[in-house]
Amino acid sequence: xxxxxxxxxxxxxxxxxxxxxxxxxxxxxxxxxxxxxxxxxxxxxxxxxxxxxxxxxxxxxxxxxxxxxxxxxxxxxxxxxxxxxxxxxxxxxxxxxxxxxxxxxxxxxxxxxxxxxxxxxxxxxxxxxxxxxxxxxxxxxxxxxxxxxxxxxxxxxxxxxxxxxxxxxxxxxxxxxxxxxxxxxxxxxxxxxxxxxxxxxxxxxxxxxxxxxxxxxxxxxx
Amino acid sequence: xxxxxxxxxxxxxxxxxxxxxxxxxxxxxxxxxxxxxxxxxxxxxxxxxxxxxxxxxxxxxxxxxxxxxxxxxxxxxxxxxxxxxxxxxxxxxxxxxxxxxxxxxxxxxxxxxxxxxxxxxxxxxxxxxxxxxxxxxxxxxxxxxxxxxxxxxxxxxxxxxxxxxxxxxxxxxxxxxxxxxxxxxxxxxxxxxxxxxxxxxxxxxxxxxxxxxxxxxxxxxx
Numbered sequence: 168x169x170x171x172x173x174x175x176x177x178x179x180x181x182x183x184x185x186x187x188x189x190x191x192x193x194x195x196x197x198x199x200x201x202x203x204x205x206x207x208x209x210x211x212x213x214x215x216x217x218x219x220x221x222x223x224x225x226x227x228x229x230x231x232x233x234x235x236x237x238x239x240x241x242x243x244x245x246x247x248x249x250x251x252x253x254x255x256x257x258x259x260x261x262x263x264x265x266x267x268x269x270x271x272x273x274x275x276x277x278x279x280x281x282x283x284x285x286x287x288x289x290x291x292x293x294x295x296x297x298x299x300x301x302x303x304x305x306x307x308x309x310x311x312x313x314x315x316x317x318x319x320x321x322x323x324x325x326x327x328x329x330x331x332x333x334x335x336x337x338x339x340x341x342x343x344x345x346x347x348x349x350x351x352x353x354x355x356x357x358x359x360x361x362x363x364x365x366x367x368x369x370x371x372x373x374x375x376x377x378x379x380x381x382x383x384x385x386x387x388x389x
Numbered sequence: 390x391x392x393x394x395x396x397x398x399x400x401x402x403x404x405x406x407x408x409x410x411x412x413x414x415x416x417x418x419x420x421x422x423x424x425x426x427x428x429x430x431x432x433x434x435x436x437x438x439x440x441x442x443x444x445x446x447x448x449x450x451x452x453x454x455x456x457x458x459x460x461x462x463x464x465x466x467x468x469x470x471x472x473x474x475x476x477x478x479x480x481x482x483x484x485x486x487x488x489x490x491x492x493x494x495x496x497x498x499x500x501x502x503x504x505x506x507x508x509x510x511x512x513x514x515x516x517x518x519x520x521x522x523x524x525x526x527x528x529x530x531x532x533x534x535x536x537x538x539x540x541x542x543x544x545x546x547x548x549x550x551x552x553x554x555x556x557x558x559x560x561x562x563x564x565x566x567x568x569x570x571x572x573x574x575x576x577x578x579x580x581x582x583x584x585x586x587x588x589x590x591x592x593x594x595x596x597x598x599x600x601x602x603x604x605x606x607x608x609x610x611x
């Protein structure tokens with residue numbers, strides 16, 4: 168049975184957050200979505216997010232996040248340096264945007280506060296992830312505490328995919344009956360639609376669908 | 390003796406963060422400052438911050454923070470609703486910007502990461518504060534942990550004024566020999582220079598100087 172509480176889903180326009188949005192739709196009676204315009208190289212994901220939110224009949228807000236443009240770090244930020252020597256932690260991939268989920272959760276919590284929403288949903292996974300430290304359970308727990316104390320307001324962070332492989336995330340979408348919505352998602356690091364098929368993100372997605380034995384709707388004839 | 394580590398001071402351009410900046414100058418050999426352009430009604434404080442950073446010979450960056458403009462909540466944000474009925478927590482004053490320090494610390498930590506700085510300095514006090522929950526020690530400890538985990542990078546938050554009254558902050562500036570720098574600060578909620586003398590912020594500042602038995606350089610003949 169759906170909780171009567173409201174929830175705010177962090178919706179990037181990718182496969183995982185889209186699945187998390189539909190998970191939230193089954194679980195909460197009032198669902199809103201927030202996306203972040205943070206200077207990402209692939210703004211097409213914001214279009215996908217808007218489309219998905221509309222299909223899910225969830226209110227949708229795009230929050231401007233300009234901080235990373237001032238930092239210019241990570242291959243995912245427009246105009247940033249991309250060389251390995253420029254990286255602080257060389258074990259992390261060039262796509263790491265330092266503190267991205269920290270800032271997104273902080274912004275989402277402030278927004279949720281003004282909407283009297285106590286629940287945040289984020290589609291991160293600590294299994295099939297790229298080594299990003301802000302996708303781990305320990306971080307989410309610490310952040311939940313910091314947000315609740317800093318706002319003097321109960322914030323609960325839900326991460327329904329936290330322990331799921333890509334395969335299991337595909338199977339969750341199948342179980343929820345929302346696989347077809349994954350057509351309107353963006354995954355490719357190179358900004359290609361439906362995907363370059365070669366970058367780390369495309370490869371991970373393809374493997375997830377293959378392992379689940381499901382066809383990716385992204386590649387259905389349009 | 391000064392630590393060889395670098396530090397990043399969150400500099401609002403007000404009395405407290407200016408004092409915290411000069412505290413940091415004595416304590417760390419490399420000091421940078423960051424200010425936030427967050428849609429505040431009184432942008433004059435950014436000018437003061439730049440002036441103060443230059444006087445302290447600290448590198449200074451202004452980060453754009455646009456999230457609060459999307460939220461439009463608090464009397465300190467341009468164009469926001471200001472009525473009591475619009476407030477989520479009516480015990481907090483209309484000037485509360487929900488999650489302001491959460492977002493500022495998150496942005497500062499991301500910036501510090503790219504600069505290989507591990508220390509953040511913030512001039513908050515949990516004594517003479519306006520009831521803002523993001524000015525308390527418990528929040529800062531939780532945030533320090535969340536930032537360190539989310540970045541997989543040690544972040545230490547220093548809050549030299551956390552247990553100081555305004556009087557004690559004035560006395561600290563005196564002890565550091567930097568009282569005269571407080572001339573270039575902004576305090577007034579009404580945006581007046583040197584101050585309206587009536588708003589909560591002006592009254593608190595005046596009382597601090599009075600209790601310390603020190604003349605406020607803000608009101609010296611210019």
